[in-house]
Structures are given as C-alpha cells and as structure tokens.
Amino acid sequence: MADEAANEPDAALPGMLLRIDHVGIACHSLETAIERYGTLFGLRVVGLETNEEQGVREAMLAVSAGSPAGASYVQLLEPLGPDTPVGRFLARRGEGLHHVGYAVPDLAAALEAVVGRGARLIDQRPRHGSMGASIAFLHPADLGGVLTELVQPRDVRET
Amino acid sequence: MADEAANEPDAALPGMLLRIDHVGIACHSLETAIERYGTLFGLRVVGLETNEEQGVREAMLAVSAGSPAGASYVQLLEPLGPDTPVGRFLARRGEGLHHVGYAVPDLAAALEAVVGRGARLIDQRPRHGSMGASIAFLHPADLGGVLTELVQPRDVRET
Secondary structure: OOOHHHHOHHHHOOOOOOEEEEEEEEOOOHHHHHHHHHHHHOOOEEEEEEEOOOOEEEEEEEEEOOOOOOOEEEEEEEEOOOOOHHHHHHHHHOOEEEEEEEEOOOHHHHHHHHHHOOOOEOOOOOEEOHHHOEEEEEOHHHOOOOOEEEEEOHHHHHO | OOOHHHHOHHHHOOOOOOEEEEEEEEOOOHHHHHHHHHHHHOOOEEEEEEEOOOOEEEEEEEEEOOOOOOOEEEEEEEEOOOOOHHHHHHHHHOOEEEEEEEEOOOHHHHHHHHHHOOOOEOOOOOEEOHHHOEEEEEOHHHOOOOOEEEEEOHHHHHO
16 A cells, blocks of 8 residues: 555545544444443434344434534444344454444545555445445455444535 | 433533544554555544553544544554553454543543443543543443543643
8 A cells, every 4th residue: 555645645635534423332232332321421312223234223322512414423233133244243252342434525535535545445335324324334454453434424415 | 320310311411522532443563554544544643652551652643633622533552562451452353443532521520420320440540641631441341342531632631
C-alpha cells in the first residue's frame, strides 16, 4: 500500500471520514446488553431491527446527541443463529467488540477511493444498514485486524 | 444491576457520555499501522507518545475535526513488550480492536455514578491518558465483554 500518494493523504482524501459512527458489540442477549448499557450509562435505544441478510438482531443506542447525520452509537448485535458471522464470532471469541463504523459523506466515492489505495472490500457494493443507512464492510486484513464498516447515514444521503 | 433507577436512566445520568472519543487498536508495529490508516483514510497523527505505566507506545490519529474536547480518534497501540496488557492481548487474539473510549465531562463524577450502578473499575482513580487526558478503565465483564475507557479530555478539564 506504500505509494507516493501516502505522503500527502489529506490532499487526496479530504474529509473522507466524518466521525466514528458506532462501535459494534457482539452479545448473546440483546435484552441483557441493552439493560447493562442503559443502567450504567443512561444510553437509550433509538433503533431496533432485524437484519436477515446479516443474520443479526440489533439495537442502536445513542451516545452523542444530534441528528442521525451527526450522532454516534453503541450498536448491540445478537446473532439470529450460530451459523452467522456474529454467531461464529461469539463462538470463537465470546462477547465483545466486533467492528467499528465510520461515517462518510459519500459511500460510493469512499469505496472507490479505498479500493484505489489497496483495500479489499467484503461488500463490493453498498447495502442496507441500521436506521436506513447505506453501509459496506472493508476487509480487516488491511486495517490492523479491525473489521471496518463505512456508513453513509440516511440524513446525509438525502441531502 | 437491575434496580429502579434503570427505568429512568436519563434522569439519573444526564449527558454522562459526550461521544465516542476513540477506538483503541492493538498492533504489532505502530509505523505499519500508521501508514495503513494514513494511506487508506488520510488520517494523520496528532499525538505520539510512550506510556510506560500502560506498557504501550501509542499514536492518536484524528478522525473528526474539532478541538481535543470535540474530536474523535483512532488510537493505535504497540506494546512495549510481551508481558504487558496489549502484548498479552496480541498473543491471545492477534491484532484488532482492543477497547473503546467514551468522552465524559467529569471523570470523577462518572466513576462515582457507574460504581453506584454496579460497575467494577480497573482503575479506582483517574490516571494519565493520551494527549493530557484523564482516563480510567472499567471492567469488561459489566459491559458485554468490552474493555471500556472513560476519558476526560484535557480541554474539558481545564475549563
């Protein structure tokens, strides 16, 4: 991945990442995890949905205030079964941090940019994420072992 | 942790967490990880320091703009040796997400609040973190297996 562009990343990727959008946490029981984060930090559920495609039931808990385009979240993930990505993660590692999601202003442009710089994609094209967002996962091997999601929140896409 | 207060967390913990301050990523080589995140996302190093107490060399890469009191970061962590917390993490799990840090307006008050709600602390009192912040770690067992850090950034403490 070392190339000349790496010496001046700002010039090539201005404002690519807007913020940390969420941390994804794998858990055995969504209800137990929601109660824990609610009790300890006062976090409230602002989105609760099942994503059959990803094999998870998930809850979004708002950390910072603001519109969906500016907020950040704890995303709790309960697998729909053992033979799902999160189910296999739990079997292998137990509960804990599963991935990190960064908000981007333009997902298609961001994917094109990172592929051009040597990243491998898990999702070749944007797909549906939480709360109406468009998302795509990047391969952890290029990001220090971190499963990384790029998120274009709904409010950003609609403007 | 189930108690009556859990039914009205907002009333008891108004604005406790300000935002996701950073994700901590364990890596074998700080230089390699800095180059990767710089190349792929255009992230730049805004802080580089050695924390002997925690046994790490670490780099803070700014994700979102703003003052230290409002920004968020990727924190890359390279262990000073195998017999350190991050060194043991790498031996056990390999490179990847190590912890998440949330910004709080008042660390002492936040620690008192979470202890009162049943959380166990790794750090009984605030200690020095990156870029002049005061920090403390909470035990992952109470947070769905997630090593969790509370951060009072320097700019917040000084106001």
